[in-house]
Amino acid sequence: MRTTLYTYLQSPIGPLLLAGEGERLSHVGFPQGKGRIAPRDDWQRDDGAFSEARAQLTDYFGGKRRTFELALQPSGTAFQLAVWQALKDIPWGTTISYGELARRIGRPDASRAVGAANGANPIPIIVPCHRVIGANGSLTGFGGGIETKKFLLALEGAAGTQPDLF
Known part of the structure; x- marks a missing residue:
């Protein structure tokens, strides 16, 4: 079983929580609102994780990116x-x-x-x-x-x- 990793990205809307397995994102959490999520007890913080996601989100917030090319792993129906x-x-x-x-x-x-x-x-x-x-x-x-x-x-x-x- 793979460990869920998480890190934070400082953004103009506050710190975003990024979480998933390997480089595959399964969660982006807002700093406030109903979309705010906290790391679960079995998640492991790794501030080196999701480097490509952090780079692409930084470019997005800087007006340099309009689309994302990332490995995603959402869970749903x-x-x-x-x-x-x-x-x-x-x-x-x-x-x-x-x-x-x-x-x-x-x-x-x-x-x-x-x-x-x-x-x-x-x-x-x-x-x-x-x-x-x-x-x-x-x-x-x-x-x-x-x-x-x-x-x-x-x-x-x-x-x-x-x-x-x-």
């Missing part, structure tokens, strides 16, 4: 995995509604279930759940908090967002 895969297809700097995301996975009547799966995304930012908004354009719930969602969308230049610095 088949439905959740389908939603998370579809999230990765939302282009940088754009937003879509939960209903549109449901249509994209072939489940047009499942926007609430898509919303729940979106909210359970264990690898936010890299799997860009922040790019999903309400049908009326409202910024709905987000694991890192609405201010973090606003910051990420503004960083990407998404229409209708204003940058707020922490």
Whole structure:
């Protein structure tokens, strides 16, 4: 059995927890909000872990990267995995509604279930759940908090967002 490693990345939205096995990320945790996670007792801290993820996230926050090329290992149901895969297809700097995301996975009547799966995304930012908004354009719930969602969308230049610095 492999040990889950974790480390932290200092970012403009606070320290992000990165965790997984080897270089395969299974978690990105926010410093606040419902997406905040703490290391489990059986996890091992290794500040040398996830060097490529740290480099790519640093580039993202610096405006130098629009997509991620990382080994990911999210754990979820088949439905959740389908939603998370579809999230990765939302282009940088754009937003879509939960209903549109449901249509994209072939489940047009499942926007609430898509919303729940979106909210359970264990690898936010890299799997860009922040790019999903309400049908009326409202910024709905987000694991890192609405201010973090606003910051990420503004960083990407998404229409209708204003940058707020922490």
